Amino acid sequence: MLLFEIVEIYLQMSSLVNSAHSSEASHVVISAAIIATNLILLGMATLVSSRCFPSSTTAIAAILAVEIIFDKLYVGLVVFVRR
Numbered sequence: 001m002l003l004f005e006i007v008e009i010y011l012q013m014s015s016l017v018n019s020a021h022s023s024e025a026s027h028v029v030i031s032a033a034i035i036a037t038n039l040i041l042l043g044m045a046t047l048v049s050s051r052c053f054p055s056s057t058t059a060i061a062a063i064l065a066v067e068i069i070f071d072k073l074y075v076g077l078v079v080f081v082r083r
Contacts, residue, residue: 005042005067008071009035009038009039012035012074013035015078016028016031016032016035027077027081030077030081031074031077031078034070034073034074034077035074037070038067038070038071038074041066041070042063042066042067042070045062045063045066046063049062049063
């Protein structure tokens with residue numbers, strides 16, 4: 001799961017850098033903020049979920065929920081706003 005996240009963040013940052021010159025600055029800043037927030041909250045969710053949920057399956061589901069929310073936010077921003 002960690003390797004998947006590293007590859008995903010690399011691809012998101014690469015996409016952001018490659019399209020930054022043709023996008024509005026505010027859209028690039030929002031995209032970068034979503035990526036950074038995803039990195040921070042994913043780490044926090046990992047720490048908190050392992051302490052809050054009794055089973056490891058529920059903890060992983062909570063972590064994946066956070067990941068999916070931010071992935072959808074990023075994809076929505078790229079597809080609908082940053083064209």
